[in-house]
Structures are given as C-alpha cells and as structure tokens.
Amino acid sequence: MRATIAYDGTEYCGWQVQPNGISVQEVVNAGLSKLLGEEITCVGASRTDAGVHSMGNEILFETKTRIPADKIAYALNQYLPEDIVCQGSSLAADDFHPRFSESYKTYEYRILNRRFPMPTMRRDSLFYHYDLDEKRMQEAADCLLGEHDFSSFASIHTQSKTRVRTIYQALVSRNADDLITIRLCGDGFLYNMVRIIAGTLIEVGAGITSPRAFQQILDGMNRELAGPTAPAHGLTQVGLHYLTPEEIACRKAGGKWPFLIDSERPL
Template sequence: MRNLLFEIAYQGTRYHGYQVQENALSVAQVLQDAIEAVTGSRDDITGCSRTDTGVHANSFYFNMKTESRIPEDRFPIALNHALPPDIAVKRCQEVPMEFHARYHCLRKEYLYRIWNSEIRSPFLDGLVSEYKYPLDLPCLQKATQDFVGTYDFRAFCAAGGKEMETVRTIYETSICREEGDMVCFRVSGDGFLYHMVRIMVGTLLEINEGKIPPDSIREIIEQRDRTLAGRTAKPQGLYLNRVEYGDEWFGKTV
C-alpha cells in the first residue's frame, strides 16, 4: 500500500465543484473514473479543498492510498490519457501514510480574475468575471489590507456553510491590473469559509460602486453580520491558485 499525492489543474466550468455529488458531475467523480480505468480499482481520494460549482484550480492536490504499482513518474501520463481535456494531472509523488491533503495544508492562495471592459472576450467565457465599470484600484488595494490578520470572518461566510469555527488568518491580499483589461485579486490564508473569497470580491466591487464605505471592512468583520458585507461575486473568476504543505512531509514545500 502506498499513499500518493497528486497535483492537478482543472477548468471547473462544467463541474458542480470538486466534491462528489449525488446527482451532478464533479471533479472528484471524473478523477475516480479515470483512476479506476487505469488501475482497475476505485480507490478513495482526499482533496485539499472543496471548490464550488464553476470554480477552477491552477493547483489542486489530492492524496490516494492504493495498491497500484504504477511508478510515480508514469501515473500522470496514464491518468491524463483517461481524463477529459479540462482536467490535467501535473505530477505525483509518494508521501507518508499518515499524510492528509486537506488537514495538513498550511496555506492556500486564491486568485479572482476580473475582465474589466465594456467589451466581453469570447476567449475567456466562463473563465473570468466580467465587470464593465472603471475600477479605482488604489482605493481597493488600500481596502484589501483590512482583511489581513486573524479575525472571525462570519460576515464573509454564506448561509449554508458547515464550518462551526469561523476564525481564519489572512496573510496577504492584493488587487491590481495585471495585463490590459485583466484585473486580479489575490488572497492567501490558512483556510477559507464557504464563499468567503467571492464575498470579499463582492464587497470590494460595492466599495468601488460607492455602496459600502472604503474604510468599513474592519467594522463589517467586527459586526459579524453577513448583511453588512457585499454581494457574492460570480464563481467563474475564482481559481484555487496555490497550496502549501510543511517541509516535514516532503523535505521541501510542495
């Protein structure tokens, strides 16, 4: 028996999130179908996170305990032959048996991509959130810094979230125009609540629209009232961008 860690990337447009659903197609289901086709066994897989319907991942990890003897360097090639074009296995490595892709994650970074133009891009359909109004990026960048720290982010958690503990630590945030009409919001933390990043983005957009004062984020956090924060931004622009684990599992950070 081996415990294997896989890094994957996927376009979430046609999936109802990562987690297996009873009556909807998920990333995990498609992965398990491919694993069964390659190994002959439908092994359980453990993902590093639960992404929502339509959300994407540039870097996502899952681990799997398996009897398969396929070499680590050959496993990605074999699985990619069995997977659809919108999911790709980037690499595979053996990890200690006690390793858990979700519980041993130290830090995650999310990226939210906004196509800031009155003209939509036909090449980015489903891959960005469209916003046609001018963005006051210096103002928004200043506002994002009020998310940094350890707080109870209950006001930034959507109804339906199952988390009992709503305290999270945000390490870094930024929003900037990266190229042409593409604006990106980045946020890293030790974990995120249900729809938390999308509510952060929706709050920033309402600050931009003058609906929420730019210096009110800390007050919203302190009030712990979801109705004070902004709307939930669309899922299409959201990407799980980076996942970090400790040196003790690998000899280096993944």
C-alpha cells in the same frame, strides 16, 4: 499516493461528489479506477464550488499498483477529459493528508474591467463594465490581513466549527489589459468566503461602499452587512503549499514566516 489535479470547473458541480451533477472528484475517481484496475476514491485538499477552477488541487488515494509513482500522472491523463489534467504524482508520506496537513492556500478572483468583454476570458474572469478603482479596493483589502472572525464573509450554509481564519496576503492589482486580480492567501477559507469578499470589494471599487465601511463589515461579523457573492467562474485556486517542519516551527514561535510570499511562486 498523492497527485496534483488542475481543472477548468465550468462544466462541473464542484470538486466533491454530489447527487445533482458530475463533479471533478467523480471524474478523477473514475479515471484512476480504470487506470489501476481497482476501485479508487481520492480525497482532495480543496472542495471548490461549482464553476470554480484550480491550478492544482492536491489529492490522496490508496492503490496496490506497481506503476511507478511518478508515472501515474502521465498514464492518468489518458483517462481524463481535456478540462481536467494531472500535473504530477508521487508517493505520499505516512503522515500526509491533503486537508489536515498544515498548509496555506492562494486564490485569485479575476475581473475584466473594461467597456467590452473579451470572449477568450469569459470562462475564468468576471466581466464588469462599470469603472472600478483598484486603489480603493486595495485600501479595503488591507484590513483582511491577520487573524479575524470572517463571519461577515461566510455563507449562511457554512458548517465550520470556527469562522476564524488568518490571511497572509491580500493584493488587488490591475494589468495593462484592465484585468483586476484580487489575490488572497491564507491558512484556510470558509464556504464562499473569497467570492463574498470579491463581491464586497467590487462594491468598494464602484464607490457603493467605502474602505472604512469595509472594515466595519469585517468587524460586524454579520453576513447581511457584506455585499453579494461574486459569480463562481471568476475564481481560481492558484496555489497550495504544505508547510515544512521549519515553517511550522517558525509559525508556532510567532516568528516572521520566511516564505511570505512570492506572488510568482509556482504550486
């Protein structure tokens, strides 16, 4: 069985079950176990950090229930708190795995760049009152596109075998409410990667670092070259798309991906 879980990560120690606090996965496991009357342990696609939010983390779990697959989401929400909501459920294909099936993920880091904070945005946006130049930030972000070794933007605690990732979209925009959004879409992200990129782009926007220096930071493959790790609460996983067989074939053939990338595309 698979399901899509959205959550406000403010009150949780992250997605993954941990000994030092309550995690989103722990709460979802408990809800599923109560609903289905059996011990359930789900597997999630993205192991988001403490305080990070998600509009739809895909999960996989096994169950003996006779509840129709599409009805589980409605029933599960009766066992979940208001800051965790199941967005849908369905039968999973035999070869589906939320972490290992080929996919792309989209994250947004939001920065409220104005003189005074807005209390209604405090949980999912970083308040930054010094002027930021989003055009400089976009110029720097352009160099992220393509396949690179992202060691400069990886936490020293990263345990991945390789730090090479591919970024398909890197956009920086400002809306009429002075909300700057850094949107990154890629085949995967290292531990703290998006938050370190965001922290470094903030320094570019503030004039502390130049767009050219940002390129040198990427090329240097050294975490000490990059800026600070931006606070967790500004980060939201906004998209998770599993590739169709046609898209996989296109990627392997080196063709232009036909689905790249509608910024308004739903999860």
